[in-house]
Every structure is written in C-alpha cells, then in structure tokens.
Amino acid sequence: MSRPAAEQAQVIVVGAGPGGSTAAWHLARQGLSVALVEKSEFPREKVCGDGLTPRAVRQLVRMGIDTSAPGWMRNRGLRFVSRGRILELDWPESSAFPAYGLTRTREDFDQLLARHAEAAGARLHTRTKVTAPLLDRAGRVVGVSTTGPEGRERDFTAPLVVAADGVAGRLAVSMGIERLKKRPVGTAVRRYFRSQARHLDPYLESWLDLRREDGRILPGYSWIFPLGDGRVNVGLGVLNDSRTGSMQTRRLLETWLARTPAAWGLREDGNADGPLRGAALPMGFNRLPHYRDGLLLIGDAGGMVNPCNGEGITYAMESAELAADVAGQALARPAGPARERALEHYPAQMAHRLGRYYRLGRGFSALMARPAFTSLVTQNAVRSPAAMRFMVRLLSNLTDRPGTDAMDHLVNALIRVTPSPADHAGRFAGAPSLRRSRSRVPG
Numbered sequence: 001m002s003r004p005a006a007e008q009a010q011v012i013v014v015g016a017g018p019g020g021s022t023a024a025w026h027l028a029r030q031g032l033s034v035a036l037v038e039k040s041e042f043p044r045e046k047v048c049g050d051g052l053t054p055r056a057v058r059q060l061v062r063m064g065i066d067t068s069a070p071g072w073m074r075n076r077g078l079r080f081v082s083r084g085r086i087l088e089l090d091w092p093e094s095s096a097f098p099a100y101g102l103t104r105t106r107e108d109f110d111q112l113l114a115r116h117a118e119a120a121g122a123r124l125h126t127r128t129k130v131t132a133p134l135l136d137r138a139g140r141v142v143g144v145s146t147t148g149p150e151g152r153e154r155d156f157t158a159p160l161v162v163a164a165d166g167v168a169g170r171l172a173v174s175m176g177i178e179r180l181k182k183r184p185v186g187t188a189v190r191r192y193f194r195s196q197a198r199h200l201d202p203y204l205e206s207w208l209d210l211r212r213e214d215g216r217i218l219p220g221y222s223w224i225f226p227l228g229d230g231r232v233n234v235g236l237g238v239l240n241d242s243r244t245g246s247m248q249t250r251r252l253l254e255t256w257l258a259r260t261p262a263a264w265g266l267r268e269d270g271n272a273d274g275p276l277r278g279a280a281l282p283m284g285f286n287r288l289p290h291y292r293d294g295l296l297l298i299g300d301a302g303g304m305v306n307p308c309n310g311e312g313i314t315y316a317m318e319s320a321e322l323a324a325d326v327a328g329q330a331l332a333r334p335a336g337p338a339r340e341r342a343l344e345h346y347p348a349q350m351a352h353r354l355g356r357y358y359r360l361g362r363g364f365s366a367l368m369a370r371p372a373f374t375s376l377v378t379q380n381a382v383r384s385p386a387a388m389r390f391m392v393r394l395l396s397n398l399t400d401r402p403g404t405d406a407m408d409h410l411v412n413a414l415i416r417v418t419p420s421p422a423d424h425a426g427r428f429a430g431a432p433s434l435r436r437s438r439s440r441v442p443g
C-alpha cells in the first residue's frame with residue numbers, strides 16, 4: 001500500500017487531552033488550520049480525580065462551554081479532614097474566578113473538549129499515534145509521522161507542532177528534552193465507587209492525614225470527589241521523594257478507605273466500579289524548555305502540574321491558550337528570526353506567569369517531604385479556618401491580581417518575593433542539545 005500524501009496544517013497538536021483540545025480550539029478560533037492527532041478513540045478513560053477548581057472553570061467559560069448543562073456536577077468548596085477534625089470552606093469570592101468548582105469523568109470531559117475543538121474547525125484524527133517528529137535539515141520540527149487505523153502510516157506537516165501528549169512527554173523526549181530529575185513528581189491512584197451516601201456531596205473532600213501502615217504521615221492527600229451519578233471518584237496522591245521512600249499507593253488507599261465509615265460504601269465488595277488505576281504527576285515545570293525548534297510543550301508534557309495541590313487540568317488549559325495565542329502571532333510573521341522571537345514569548349510568559357509560584361510550590365513540597373513538618377501541618381491546619389482559607393488561596397492559586405483583600409495581598413506578596421527561577425526561555429541551561437536526525441518517539 002503506498003503511503004498517502006502528507007496532510008498539511010498550520011499547526012499540529014499531538015494529543016487530545018484537555019491541553020491539546022483546548023489548544024486546538026483556540027487555534028481554530030483564530031482561523032488557523034489545525035490537525036489534532038490523538039492515539040485513542042473517544043470516549044476513553046484517563047486516570048484522574050476528575051476534579052476542577054474554579055480556576056479550571058474559568059478556562060471552560062472562556063471557551064464558551066455551558067457548565068450548567070447536564071453532565072456537570074458543581075461543588076461549592078472543599079471539606080478538609082485531618083486527625084479527626086473537619087472543616088468546610090467555600091471557594092473564595094473573587095473577581096477573576098467563579099465561586100464554584102466542577103467534577104466530570106474524564107471519559108466524558110475529554111470527549112466533550114475534543115468535539116468542541118472539532119466544532120470550531122480543528123481536524124481531529126483519532127486512533128492516530130504519533131511515532132516520530134519530522135525534522136528539517138536545521139533540526140527544526142516541521143511535522144510528525146503517524147500510524148493510524150489498520151496500521152496506515154501518514155505524515156502531517158506544519159511549521160509548528162504542539163506537544164500535548166501527556167506525562168511521558170514522548171515527543172519532547174524524542175527531541176532530547178528530558179525530565180528534570182530534581183523537580184517533584186507525584187504518584188496518584190484513583191478508583192470509582194458507587195456511593196449513595198456521598199455522590200451528591202456539595203464539597204470536594206480531602207483528607208490531609210494520609211498515613212502509612214507504620215503510622216507515619218505522608219506528603220499528600222486523599223480525596224472523595226462526588227460525581228452526582230451515583231458514584232464518587234476516590235483516590236490519593238503522594239509526592240515521590242527520596243526521603244519518603246517508595247510508596248505502595250494501592251496499600252495506602254486500602255488502608256485509608258478502611259478508615260472511612262462503612263455506610264459510605266467505599267469498600268471493595270460490590271461497590272467498586274472498575275479497577276484501581278494510577279499514574280505519575282509531573283510537577284513544577286519538570287520538563288524544560290517549553291519551546292524549542294518549532295515544538296511547543298503544554299500541560300503534562302511540559303511538567304505543568306501545580307506542585308502545591310496536584311491540579312493539572314487547569315494548567316494544561318492555560319498553557320494551551322497561551323501557546324495558541326503565541327502560535328497565531330508567530331504565524332502572522334515571516335518564517336525566520338521574527339517568527340522565532342514571537343515563539344520565544346511562550347516560554348518567557350509561562351515562566352512569568354507561573355515561575356515564581358511553582359518555585360514557591362517546589363519549596364512547599366520539599367518541606368512537606370519532611371515528616372516533622374507534615375505532622376505539624378496536619379495536626380494544626382484544620383484547627384484554624386483563617387489559616388486554611390489562606391492555604392486554599394495559596395495552594396489552589398486562587399487570588400485576584402491585583403489583590404482585592406488582605407489575604408490576596410499576602411499571598412501575592414509571598415509569590416512576588418520568591419526569586420524568579422533562572423531556568424526559562426533562552427536562559428535555560430539544562431537542556432541537552434538537539435539531536436539533528438529524525439528520531440523515533442520512544443515507547
């Protein structure tokens with residue numbers, strides 16, 4: 001069978017998770033021709049807690065998605081449980097963010113976003129796996145090779161490629177952009193349970209005193225997120241750190257679930273809906289640089305999960321919107337130095353918007369890896385509603401900028417005094433040099 005002619009686009013987006021579909025939607029809305037290439041077929045599962053904070057809701061609203069339609073489950077805030085104490089906090093009042101969060105299974109959510117991108121004009125190719133970047137003589141990405149349904153091979157060409165292929169970041173790896181080993185990574189597992197007692201809870205519940213069998217408190221939290229369809233998403237996430245040792249997350253989850261009241265039904269026997277599944281959480285910009293040689297990294301591919309709370313969907317969508325905006329500006333310039341200057345704006349802006357905050361978050365996660373600090377926090381946090389309100393704004397990145405009250409001012413000042421990391425854009429020193437030949441996408 002002869003190889004079909006390459007499909008041409010102005011931008012190729014690899015991966016139709018929340019990052020990829022959001023990027024494709026924003027690109028298509030600018031009138032650009034976009035190929036959105038996804039290896040699986042929708043609907044498909046993605047391991048996730050399915051929780052969306054007000055920051056993520058804002059991104060959905062910006063894309064014209066009706067979050068009052070059936071299928072969305074609203075929540076009004078967070079309930080914290082720690083050492084026998086319980087504290088409920090509504091999401092903060094804010095001018096930038098709505099005062100509600102959402103849940104929706106990723107099986108639904110990702111399909112909805114991909115269809116939304118398609119409706120805006122993006123050409124969605126499912127069951128099409130990217131196997132290698134196509135490089136020109138100078139080593140610049142000018143497309144991708146794919147294997148589609150029935151093993152059909154096809155190339156896609158474009159002056160720009162967006163890597164939205166998730167935590168493994170295989171496209172980036174094939175370009176020599178490796179994970180930064182010193183940056184934090186989490187491990188998270190989740191499972192669905194049928195729970196009449198909990199599926200309509202108006203709060204996202206989070207247990208802070210996650211314990212190992214020997215009683216040691218761990219850096220992380222467990223959750224019960226109501227889905228409103230008779231089920232809850234139950235899971236936990238912990239930081240991987242040399243000091244915390246290897247985590248047996250399955251055992252941890254079982255130990256924790258055994259602590260929940262039997263009436264909630266979070267037990268293996270009969271109520272579990274599907275298997276336990278887990279994946280890594282790439283945090284705090286653990287893959288850099290975010291742009292090089294025609295390839296823009298967004299979401300998990302760029303290690304963009306918030307190190308403070310493990311939230312990744314918001315940052316996949318925010319980076320996607322910025323990447324699309326920058327790509328539109330770049331493509332309006334002639335190929336060459338002027339276009340490159342426009343593209344360098346993407347990593348610089350990512351660093352500007354989140355660099356200090358993620359640096360602060362990395363400091364926080366390093367502290368949380370110390371048992372004495374974790375123990376102190378879990379012992380005392382829930383005692384003080386004011387302290388927890390502060391923590392919610394800080395850890396969920398939910399302040400107005402400029403701030404509108406004293407708490408906002410305090411959080412914003414803390415971020416402002418955090419030194420800016422020197423590892424972005426052209427100043428990034430740790431990136432290995434680009435391989436000049438066309439290399440396969442590993443795995």
Ligand SMILES: Cc1cc2nc3c(=O)[nH]c(=O)nc-3n(C[C@H](O)[C@H](O)[C@H](O)COP(=O)(O)OP(=O)(O)OC[C@H]3O[C@@H](n4cnc5c(N)ncnc54)[C@H](O)[C@@H]3O)c2cc1C
Pocket residue numbers: 014015016017018019020037038039040046047048049050051052128129130131164165166167170188189190235277278279280281298299300301305310311312313314316441
């Ligand atoms: C257990 C767990 C719980 C979590 N809970 C939450 C939560 O409650 N809230 C939250 O905000 N975040 C949560 N996260 C993080 C969140 O899931 C990710 O940050 C988010 O999915 C990142 O989106 P993305 O679009 O960057 O990547 P992904 O969602 O991983 O999408 C990548 C896409 O690329 C496709 N792909 C990969 N390789 C190729 C290829 N070679 N060719 C074509 N397509 C390819 C994949 O099939 C996939 O569709 C959780 C993560 C885990 C593991």
